[in-house]
Every structure is written in structure tokens, then in C-alpha cells.
Amino acid sequence: MLDCSNLERVEERITKACERSGRKREDVILLGATKTVKPEVIRHFYGCGLKVFGENRVQEFLKKYEELKDLNIEWHFIGRLQSNKVKYIIDKVELIHSLDRESLLDEIEKRAGKINKIQRVLLEVNVGAEETKGGVLPEEVFSFTEKVLSRKNISLEGLMTIPPYEEDPEKSRKYFVLLRELKEKLEEEFSLKLTHLSMGMSNDFEIAIEEGATIVRIGTLLFGERG
Numbered sequence: 001m002l003d004c005s006n007l008e009r010v011e012e013r014i015t016k017a018c019e020r021s022g023r024k025r026e027d028v029i030l031l032g033a034t035k036t037v038k039p040e041v042i043r044h045f046y047g048c049g050l051k052v053f054g055e056n057r058v059q060e061f062l063k064k065y066e067e068l069k070d071l072n073i074e075w076h077f078i079g080r081l082q083s084n085k086v087k088y089i090i091d092k093v094e095l096i097h098s099l100d101r102e103s104l105l106d107e108i109e110k111r112a113g114k115i116n117k118i119q120r121v122l123l124e125v126n127v128g129a130e131e132t133k134g135g136v137l138p139e140e141v142f143s144f145t146e147k148v149l150s151r152k153n154i155s156l157e158g159l160m161t162i163p164p165y166e167e168d169p170e171k172s173r174k175y176f177v178l179l180r181e182l183k184e185k186l187e188e189e190f191s192l193k194l195t196h197l198s199m200g201m202s203n204d205f206e207i208a209i210e211e212g213a214t215i216v217r218i219g220t221l222l223f224g225e226r227g
């Protein structure tokens with residue numbers, strides 16, 4: 001018997017948050033954030049019905065990708081990405097959440113072009129302007145977006161953020177609002193539609209959903225504390 005209770009509990013909380021905010025459940029994607037999680041655990045959750053997983057480290061991702069090749073997993077890349085590693089993942093990931101600088105943009109464009117792929121990406125925004133975190137600063141988002149939009153083999157699908165850690169998730173709301181407003185301003189300025197807001201983790205995903213998240217990235221609540 002598969003024990004799918006962690007997933008069921010998270011699903012229920014997502015459904016409730018959607019109801020509270022007048023949104024449809026199918027408009028929010030649950031992504032399992034699986035850094036340090038073993039392949040057999042991922043396989044277990046796949047059996048429970050979770051189909052989208054996100055990895056942070058290229059080496060770790062490649063190992064799991066090989067081991068789980070028989071499953072129809074939709075893999076996303078959500079961690080800091082070194083330009084020289086793009087070539088290893090470009091044919092394996094549906095969505096890169098962490099585009100945050102021009103050198104990486106150039107490399108994705110080049111590698112996607114080589115395999116005739118349009119790589120879907122999100123632009124990561126450093127909403128708290130934290131020095132230790134990746135992401136484009138809010139005031140740089142417009143000029144960077146212009147560059148992203150000029151590339152042929154890249155499709156910009158939205159924004160992602162990891163806000164400063166707050167014990168009280170209510171305090172993260174202002175960062176989620178900021179990301180949503182940035183997205184709306186970009187849509188207006190560039191006359192385009194951005195599908196995704198990737199925001200919300202174990203501690204604050206309900207607030208993120210209330211503020212418009214379309215992808216929530218959850219690790220601890222599904223897979224337990226990381227060792």
C-alpha cells in the first residue's frame with residue numbers, strides 16, 4: 001500500500017487556498033522540490049500522482065534523471081545554474097525557474113538553438129534584494145526582460161522568487177504582491193501574456209496562492225526535513 005498522506009494533506013491545503021481566493025485548483029501546479037530526496041522516494045510520490053519535480057543541483061539532477069527515466073516526470077530546474085552546466089540539462093527540463101543574468105541567458109539561447117528547442121524560462125527576481133541570493137533586482141527586471149524577449153530560442157513564461165525567510169508567512173505577502181505587480185507591469189509594458197508566478201514554499205504557499213501563484217515549490221512538507 002502506498003502511503004500518500006503527505007501529498008494528500010498538501011493537496012487539501014492547496015484546494016482550500018484556491019477556494020478562499022476564488023481560484024481554480026487546476027490553475028496552480030504543485031512542484032515537488034526534491035533536492036537531497038532519494039530517487040526511490042520520488043518514484044513513490046510519482047505513484048501517488050505527483051508528476052512535476054524540481055531539482056537544484058545539476059549533478060544530482062542528472063543521476064536522478066537517469067534512474068527515473070522510465071517515468072513520465074516533468075522536470076524543472078529551480079536552483080542556481082552555472083552557465084557551463086546548461087548543456088547537460090537543456091534537453092531534459094521543461095522549465096528553468098532561475099534565469100537571472102545575461103551570461104546564463106546567452107548560454108541557454110546557444111544550447112537551445114543547437115537542439116532546435118524553445119526553452120521555457122522564468123525570470124528569477126530577488127525581491128528582498130538579498131546579497132546571498134540569486135535573482136535580478138526588481139529595478140532591473142524591465143531592462144533584463146527586454147534582452148530575454150530578443151532571443152529566438154527562449155520563451156519567457158513568467159517570474160519566480162524566493163523571498164527572505166519569515167517565521168510568520170503573513171510577512172511574506174508583500175513580496176508575493178510585489179512579484180505579481182511586476183508581472184502585470186511587464187505584461188502591460190511589453191504587450192505580452194506571462195503565464196506563471198512561481199512562488200510559495202512549505203512555509204508560505206497558501207499566502208502565495210492567495211496572491212496569484214501558479215506554481216508552488218514544496219519540499220519539506222512532502223518529503224520531510226532535509227538532513
Ligand SMILES: *Cc1c(COP(=O)(O)O)cnc(C)c1O
Pocket residue numbers: 033035056078079162201202203217218219220221
Ligand atoms: C528547497 C527549495 C524549495 C522548497 O523548500 P521547502 O521549504 O522545503 O518547501 C523551493 N524552491 C527552491 C528554489 C528550493 O531550493
